[in-house]
Amino acid sequence: MQSTSDPISPELARRIRLVIFDVDGVLTDAGVYIGAVSTGESVELKRFDIQDGVGLKMLGWGGLDVVVVSGRVSEATSIRIAELGIEACYQEPDAHKLKVVERILAERGIAWEEVAMIGDDIPDLAVMRRVGLKAAVANATPPIVAIADWQSSKPGGHGAAREFCDALLLARGDLDRIVERYVEERSAT
Numbered sequence: 001m002q003s004t005s006d007p008i009s010p011e012l013a014r015r016i017r018l019v020i021f022d023v024d025g026v027l028t029d030a031g032v033y034i035g036a037v038s039t040g041e042s043v044e045l046k047r048f049d050i051q052d053g054v055g056l057k058m059l060g061w062g063g064l065d066v067v068v069v070s071g072r073v074s075e076a077t078s079i080r081i082a083e084l085g086i087e088a089c090y091q092e093p094d095a096h097k098l099k100v101v102e103r104i105l106a107e108r109g110i111a112w113e114e115v116a117m118i119g120d121d122i123p124d125l126a127v128m129r130r131v132g133l134k135a136a137v138a139n140a141t142p143p144i145v146a147i148a149d150w151q152s153s154k155p156g157g158h159g160a161a162r163e164f165c166d167a168l169l170l171a172r173g174d175l176d177r178i179v180e181r182y183v184e185e186r187s188a189t
Helices: 010-015 051-060 076-084 097-108 124-128 142-147 161-172 175-187
Strands: 018-021 032-035 043-046 065-070 089-091 115-119 134-138
Touching: 010 161, 018 097, 018 161, 043 076, 051 065, 051 161, 051 175, 065 076, 065 097, 076 089, 089 097, 097 124, 115 124, 115 161, 124 142, 134 142, 161 175
Parallel strands: 018 065, 018 115, 065 089, 115 134
Antiparallel strands: 032 043
């Protein structure tokens, strides 16, 4: 595994066409807030990092496909992913992620070595063992850290996804161009 200060290999980064994100523990801090409103209807809340969301959008601006694959079904996840404009959001009860990813790759004609994934725990392990670029959040469990090619310095839900997006885009030579295009588009008067 590379240390958090090691960059992603440009050769590896340029091979990536699809980036998969886990949700709980990667896009969130793995906390789930569960309660009920006065009518008795249950409510689930999750904390998402806004800068992580910008990172996912930047990958799309860089021409990469972004897919979210979660091991549990959550309306909070559906709302956030829709807000980001990401159409590919798969929520699999009981964390059967491998069959979902196999179907995605077959439909899109993408090979395993063209896929990157960032994960945090054993529900991600079956997929991460097969992808070309394995990324772990700083607080990932030992089985994930043991196979990771790259690890963030930030924990899940607190900038780890953005750190990964920036590192991947930097390695591809796209980060500065994407940032400058964003600024230019929003600087026009």
